[in-house]
Amino acid sequence: MTDRPSTAPAPTAGPVPPDPLVALRGGLVVSCQAYPGEAMRDPRTMTQVALAAVRGGAVGIRVQGVADVEHVTHAFAELGITAPVTGLWKDGTDGVFITPTLRHAAAVAHAGATIVAIDGTRRPRPDGLSLAQTVARLREQSSALVMADCGSLDDALAARDAGVDVVGTTLSGYTGERPRTDGPDLELLAQLVDRLDVPVIAEGRVHSPAQARAALDAGAWAVVVGTAITHPTSITGWFVDALTA
Numbered sequence: 001m002t003d004r005p006s007t008a009p010a011p012t013a014g015p016v017p018p019d020p021l022v023a024l025r026g027g028l029v030v031s032c033q034a035y036p037g038e039a040m041r042d043p044r045t046m047t048q049v050a051l052a053a054v055r056g057g058a059v060g061i062r063v064q065g066v067a068d069v070e071h072v073t074h075a076f077a078e079l080g081i082t083a084p085v086t087g088l089w090k091d092g093t094d095g096v097f098i099t100p101t102l103r104h105a106a107a108v109a110h111a112g113a114t115i116v117a118i119d120g121t122r123r124p125r126p127d128g129l130s131l132a133q134t135v136a137r138l139r140e141q142s143s144a145l146v147m148a149d150c151g152s153l154d155d156a157l158a159a160r161d162a163g164v165d166v167v168g169t170t171l172s173g174y175t176g177e178r179p180r181t182d183g184p185d186l187e188l189l190a191q192l193v194d195r196l197d198v199p200v201i202a203e204g205r206v207h208s209p210a211q212a213r214a215a216l217d218a219g220a221w222a223v224v225v226g227t228a229i230t231h232p233t234s235i236t237g238w239f240v241d242a243l244t245a
């Protein structure tokens with residue numbers, strides 16, 4: 001094998017993607033997820049929903065499952081869309097189920113996610129690794145950023161100590177440590193913003209533009225909205241409930 005002559009031009013670099021966290025700052029991330037058994041649970045459908053959200057101004061997308069991450073990231077690459085894709089893999093419905101192990105996290109990263117969202121609570125993980133070990137080992141095999149989905153201030157402080165890049169209020173109200181408020185847990189958000197030196201993303205039960213604005217005003221780095229934008233069954237139910245109350 002011959003070495004390339006030193007005078008040869010360097011390989012052409014593709015477009016340089018923006019720093020993912022800078023790209024998300026102050027913006028809306030749309031979570032595009034359908035649940036097992038639902039008609040929209042298809043990577044092609046979720047990709048179409050993601051493209052529609054980007055057209056509406058979303059600065060980032062969050063998707064569930066390796067296939068969805070692959071489909072969305074391929075479509076974005078083909079279309080020249082640089083909005084960062086946060087990927088997760090839900091395995092189960094109880095306990096630690098959001099990207100619960102290193103294996104899940106690595107698969108999501110290798111599928112193309114720019115940011116890998118993982119369970120960021122203090123609960124034991126199914127593979128026996130600590131959060132810090134999970135983050136460290138993921139970094140050995142991927143350049144993806146790590147988002148810790150947290151359920152409390154203590155979770156977020158521990159996640160910060162474990163070396164994550166960004167924390168989210170995603171699991172507030174779902175782990176028993178915080179009440180499940182009707183809207184976003186702005187109280188927890190404010191605590192995290194006050195105590196942490198990493199970006200804090202507001203996620204969970206943001207159901208209106210006013211609530212999204214309030215989260216940003218409380219110091220959120222970015223706001224994730226899922227159900228209220230991308231889950232027609234839930235949205236329909238809200239309207240039906242109002243009509244039948």
Ligand SMILES: CC(=O)N[C@H](C=O)[C@@H](O)[C@H](O)[C@H](O)COP(=O)(O)O
Nearest residue numbers: 031170174204205206225226227228
């Ligand atoms: C707790 C849990 O499993 N949260 C999941 C995390 O990815 C999703 O089911 C949520 O839809 C997402 O967090 C966005 O929240 P909301 O749909 O409330 O806007």
